Amino acid sequence: xxxxxxxxxxxxxxxxxxxxxxxxxxxxxxxxxxxxxxxxxxxxxxxxxxxxxxxxxxxxxxxxxxxxxxxxxxxxxxxxxxxxxxxxxxxxxxxxxxxxxxxxxxxxxxxxxxxxxxxxxxxxxxxxxxxxxxxxxxxxxxxxxxxxxxxxxxxxxxxxxxxxxxxxxxxxxxxxxxxxxxxxxxxxxxxxxxxxxxxxxxxxxxx
Amino acid sequence: xxxxxxxxxxxxxxxxxxxxxxxxxxxxxxxxxxxxxxxxxxxxxxxxxxxxxxxxxxxxxxxxxxxxxxxxxxxxxxxxxxxxxxxxxxxxxxxxxxxxxxxxxxxxxxxxxxxxxxxxxxxxxxxxxxxxxxxxxxxxxxxxxxxxxxxxxxxxxxxxxxxxxxxxxxxxxxxxxxxxxxxxxxxxxxxxxxxxxxxxxxxxxxx
Ligand SMILES: [Mg+2]
Ligand SMILES: [Mg+2]
Numbered sequence: 001x002x003x004x005x006x007x008x009x010x011x012x013x014x015x016x017x018x019x020x021x022x023x024x025x026x027x028x029x030x031x032x033x034x035x036x037x038x039x040x041x042x043x044x045x046x047x048x049x050x051x052x053x054x055x056x057x058x059x060x061x062x063x064x065x066x067x068x069x070x071x072x073x074x075x076x077x078x079x080x081x082x083x084x085x086x087x088x089x090x091x092x093x094x095x096x097x098x099x100x101x102x103x104x105x106x107x108x109x110x111x112x113x114x115x116x117x118x119x120x121x122x123x124x125x126x127x128x129x130x131x132x133x134x135x136x137x138x139x140x141x142x143x144x145x146x147x148x149x150x151x152x153x154x155x156x157x158x159x160x161x162x163x164x165x166x167x168x169x170x171x172x173x174x175x176x177x178x179x180x181x182x183x184x185x186x187x188x189x190x191x192x193x194x195x196x197x198x199x200x201x202x203x204x205x206x207x
Numbered sequence: 208x209x210x211x212x213x214x215x216x217x218x219x220x221x222x223x224x225x226x227x228x229x230x231x232x233x234x235x236x237x238x239x240x241x242x243x244x245x246x247x248x249x250x251x252x253x254x255x256x257x258x259x260x261x262x263x264x265x266x267x268x269x270x271x272x273x274x275x276x277x278x279x280x281x282x283x284x285x286x287x288x289x290x291x292x293x294x295x296x297x298x299x300x301x302x303x304x305x306x307x308x309x310x311x312x313x314x315x316x317x318x319x320x321x322x323x324x325x326x327x328x329x330x331x332x333x334x335x336x337x338x339x340x341x342x343x344x345x346x347x348x349x350x351x352x353x354x355x356x357x358x359x360x361x362x363x364x365x366x367x368x369x370x371x372x373x374x375x376x377x378x379x380x381x382x383x384x385x386x387x388x389x390x391x392x393x394x395x396x397x398x399x400x401x402x403x404x405x406x407x408x409x410x411x412x413x414x
Pocket of ligand 1: 006030032033059
């Protein structure tokens with residue numbers, strides 16, 4: 001199981017600095033939607049980000065104009081880009097084709113979509129399906145249970161990622177459960193006094 | 208009926224220059240999602256954009272982390288910010304509260320959402336409801352007919368905006384129809400050899 005650290009709501013310089021420090025520790029570094037909307041893809045592309053080990057996921061949250069955004073996102077250095085499951089199916093098909101052609105990954109954000117739409121978009125065989133609640137949602141979220149349910153409903157989907165209040169205990173349970181390809185941790189690492197040390201702790205309990 | 212010109216997929220310097228030129232001609236200037244994702248809100252805030260007459264809509268397409276994005280978007284100078292109807296209802300409620308408190312406007316992008324969700328989010332009385340198809344969609348779009356249907360379905364919604372292949376003829380028909388508060392024109396103006404002259408033509412046929 002891979003560890004993805006989400007970096008959000010910080011200065012771009014700090015994001016780049018901490019990403020370069022986390023590079024050798026974690027599997028995937030996410031530049032969150034807040035960094036995209038605050039600073040833009042051009043600034044990310046021109047930054048001193050220099051990952052030698054970890055993959056870069058840019059949380060673009062594309063919901064329309066898919067080809068434009070995916071071209072710009074991959075040009076900015078991303079290995080993985082996100083598209084909303086709530087997009088038109090045409091959008092998801094178009095960005096999937098781009099990801100496949102560039103030998104990169106498409107991550108479908110499954111937030112807030114209903115069963116028939118889920119089924120409609122469940123057959124992108126190389127896609128990563130990301131499950132989480134809205135950060136703004138006022139209801140609870142049980143990652144382990146939600147993953148089990150999703151896997152039961154879509155046994156053919158092989159690449160699953162989960163986010164939402166993942167602490168060390170939940171990360172360990174998810175690793176034992178053995179369903180998801182990656183877990184996404186944001187504040188649980190980034191708000192620790194020593195994010196690199198905390199990322200190492202997550203890697204330990206997961207392996 | 209107001210004219211909103213959407214500026215997209217151009218250099219930020221050009222976007223700012225043309226926006227300042229269009230300021231006295233049109234009602235609303237949209238800085239499109241592509242400008243946000245390419246350059247970021249901080250660069251927009253620090254740009255030489257100086258609107259004296261037109262309102263600024265920033266097409267944030269918020270789908271999560273609503274309060275963070277809306278605070279940043281209004282801080283960047285927007286009068287109107289967009290949120291996806293596909294967001295969690297909690298997200299829409301939260302950004303609506305921010306827009307109301309700051310005496311600004313929330314624009315709900317109604318793309319790709321189904322009837323029960325539409326109904327669920329139809330009672331934000333000061334919100335602008337934006338109807339359009341995905342730009343990536345491969346199907347046609349009849350703005351006049353779609354507006355009539357939407358109005359018939361939601362007669363209580365008083366603020367409606369429409370986008371999607373609006374040319375001079377369609378703009379004139381929409382003005383006569385008298386339902387929408389604003390029409391959004393992108394390429395129809397921005398790709399003209401003289402965008403300011405074309406914007407004036409739109410204003411003429413609409414009034
Ligand atoms: Mg994120
Ligand atoms: Mg737009």
